[in-house]
Amino acid sequence: MVQNILDFFKNLPDKYCTECGKKIDEQSECYGNTCPNCLHVKSHE
Template sequence: MIISPIEFFRTLPKKICPECGETMKEQAESYLMECDRCLSKKTE
């Protein structure tokens, strides 16, 4: 059975930052792997 695109995206797991383990807020056009806090630590 083919699942609808809406159901597919609804059932995806939350994105988790590999650096700190925090659940990230998804953004439509973001391919970032780390959360904002970890990214800001890398640019300092």
């Protein structure tokens, strides 16, 4: 049975950083598994 694509994405498990273990607020285009803090990424704010 084919599942609705939106339901599929809504039901994916949370992603956690492999370095510190914190939950990653994932972006749709992001395939990384390390959070921005562990990557030492600074925001553009």
